[in-house]
Amino acid sequence: MNQVEPQKVLVADDDPINRQVLAELLKPEYTVLLAKNGEQALERATRHAPDLVLLDVMMPDMDGFEVLRRLRAHPATAQMAVIFISGLDRPEDEANGLKAGAADYIAKPINATVVMARVALHLQFVRQRRMLERLAHIDGLTELANRRRFDELYALEWERAQGNGRPLSLALLDVDAFKQYNDHYGHPAGDRALRAVARAARASLRGPADLAARYGGEELVLLLPDTDAVQAREMVGGLCAAIASLELAHAASPVAPMLTVSVGGATLSGMESAAALFETADSYLYLAKQQGRNRVVWRDG
Secondary structure: OOOOOOOEEEEEOOOHHHHHHHHHHHOOOOEEEEEOOHHHHHHHHHHHOOOEEEEEOOOOOOOHHHHHHHHHHOOOOOOOEEEEEEOOOOHHHHHHHHHOOOOEEEEOOOOHHHHHHHHHHHHHHHHHHHHHHHHHOEOOOOOOEOHHHHHHHHHHHHHHHHHHOOOEEEEEEEEOOHHHHHHHHOHHHHHHHHHHHHHHHHHHOOOOOOEEEEEEOOEEEEEEEOOOHHHHHHHHHHHHHHHHHOOOEOOOOOOOOEOOEEEEEEEOOOOOOHHHHHHHHHHHHHHHHHOOOOOEEEEOO
8 A cells, every 4th residue: 555645844933943843743744844044935835845834923034924925926835835833922913924824823932732733734624625626637537637637737838848949749539439339338338438548548648747638528638748749659659559459349330340549649840829739639630530530640840
């Protein structure tokens, strides 16, 4: 059984004794990161993406309010949970901290029981939020990314490719004669077949940023950053072979006795827009169908 990785807590406090006390308190259950000032807190929050930040309010050069403001202004840290820890213990101090965007406010001197209870509570909220975010990005039938998630990542990867000049390939995959498959074998069998194709698509991915998503119906889309046309065609060819090796009988298909797929793809060309690249891949999928299906048709970059 895989062990769950401990959640990460960043402790930012200019007082070394406070840092040590909090670190010793949290280490048995969490991965603890330490920062001694505001600049260090921002750098470590951005680099390590902690699940929770325990942030001292009164620090020299940059106080906790400014650190929180900068965390909220950066896309990578905007949603990060932050608990203020402060020697300012008046009700209005706590109210100001919460108004600034902190998830909670703990007054010094530190009470170990209170700190552990508050940290556990907010880390549970973080786990639940991330679980909901993951579910919102997953297609319920295939368990691939859904169209919404593809759209988000495609926009990011297209911008990255334009900025760094690296290749970007896109493939659209359609299960051949899928309506006839459903009509002949029934929709439960069609669902099982589509899940099998989805598993093959996921297994074919190579790069850490590669994505397989269900775009709609029996159509999948493959997003392949840092992948040129030769590499993409090789990968897609391997996927088609993997789907053929499933040997899913399709007696109603006009193409082949087994379930097959058609693929259209394109590799980014120059300053081509994201919409134009997608439309090109879609048009090449149409060509693959026109040419008899059960094939890959690709436009090189």
